[in-house]
Amino acid sequence: MKFKYLFLLLIIGTGSACTKTDILFKDNTNTADPNITYWDNYTVALSTYKLDTFATTGDSLFVIGTQNDPRFGRINALSFAELTVPTENPLWEQRVTYDSAAILLQPNGNYYGDTTRPFRINAHKLTENIGIDVSASTTYYNPAKTGYDNSLLGSYTGIVYPGRKDTVRIKLADDFGADLFNQIKNKSAVIEDQTTFRNYLKGIALVSDSNYSQAVYQFAAGTGLLRIYYTLRGQYNEKKFLDIGYTASKQYNHLGYNYAGTPLASFNPLKSQLTESSAMDRKALLNNYIPSYIKITFPDILDVKQAYPYVKVIKAALEVRVNKQENTAPFTLPPGLVMYISNLNNEFSSVLLQPGSTDAVQNGNLVINDLEENGTKYTFDITSYINTIIDEGRFSTKSLFLCPYSTGYKTYTSRLVVTDQPNDSDIKLKLYVLGL
Incomplete structure (x- = not known):
């Protein structure tokens, strides 16, 4: 009928x-x-x-970017993550040398805005821990935000292809990567457990540059969020890498809004x-x-x-x-x-x-x-x-x-x-x- x-x-x-x-x-x-x-x-x-608010914790989803929408206003998205102490140490007592380090993100196909414009992601070190301890019981609601160092840890500038899902690689500063490499290689006290590791490296903030970004993208991370590339020395040198993951319950997103000049102008973002x-x-x-x-x-x-x-x-x-x-x-x-x-x-x-x-x-x-x-x-x-x-x-x-x-x-x-x-x-x- x-x-x-x-x-x-x-x-x-x-x-x-x-x-x-x-x-x-x-x-x-x-x-x-x-x-x-x-x-x-x-x-x-x-x-x-x-x-008024919504939970952004534990989705294993990194939402990053800036979008100016004539009807919805300006949306700015950034992500925070606590890295996990490596459970294995392939560098210990090995003849290895440091090559580089990078943050790896893979688009999951979802986006909001103009994907034809260049996109820039900046990586920063957190200046405070996500949560007061290592427990996984906390839920973070927008607009929660964690402080980060304004100094640039690394960046990526280029076109993101959400349909092709090509991996975005954010090369990190060599002094940062080399120090992290040596801490693991030497089996120092900072990698003893999650508590000591998060005191050494509180986490990572991934922030878009609004001068470039005209879209908000969703990314996923694979086996690791941070990858250290190194060379294993021997009769034949081998190029290898070590992945460092993140704690899903200590990864969340922040979405900021500016409704000025739009039909939403009378709305309070937090109400x-x-x-x-x-x-x-x-x-x-x-x-x-x-x-x-x-x-x-x-x-x-x-x-x-x-x-x-x-x-x-x-x-x-x-x-x-x-x-x-x-x-x-x-x-x-x-x-x-x-x-x-x-x-x-x-x-x-x-x-x-x-x-x-x-x-x-x-x-x-x-x-x-x-x-x-x-x-x-x-x-x-x-x-x-x-x-x-x-x-x-x-x-x-x-x-x-x-x-x-x-x-x-x-x-x-x-x-x-x-x-x-x-x-x-x-x-x-x-x-x-x-x-x-």
């Missing part, structure tokens, strides 16, 4: 678009049943809901806030790096009961049209979105499932159609939800939230701007109502 009604939506005229103050309860369909009424643009109210689109230049904003979600309500939905003693919504489709002017290069569309059902306190209680399913989550079924005006869109079947809030009546406290497919900052980049112009919102509710 789903495809039947979607087909009907394509052949039915759109002349019945309604506004909040003037809803026309009249038959405007081409269906054979005179008891079925169709509205192609029922009243939708949009708001932007921004969270949870809800603002209607009318106060945000008729915009509603979704971004998992902020993170911000789009709240959707239907303030006049109970008015459908005024026309008939018995009312049942037989089809309710929520269309999220992609506004080409607001969602253009270098930004990419999220491949999937989800709808959460919330309570009065904007707390998620459940997720919107496929009709008739007990576990299949709706993802918006993104359709890309650049040949047709407003042809690219996400669509959600919210028939059951609409009938529920009609049945609950004026006591209903439910709302819908349009969110990234995963609500964490660490997934693929989800950025979407929708406009909420009177009579022409990018989010439209299409209703088929049976009235008897």
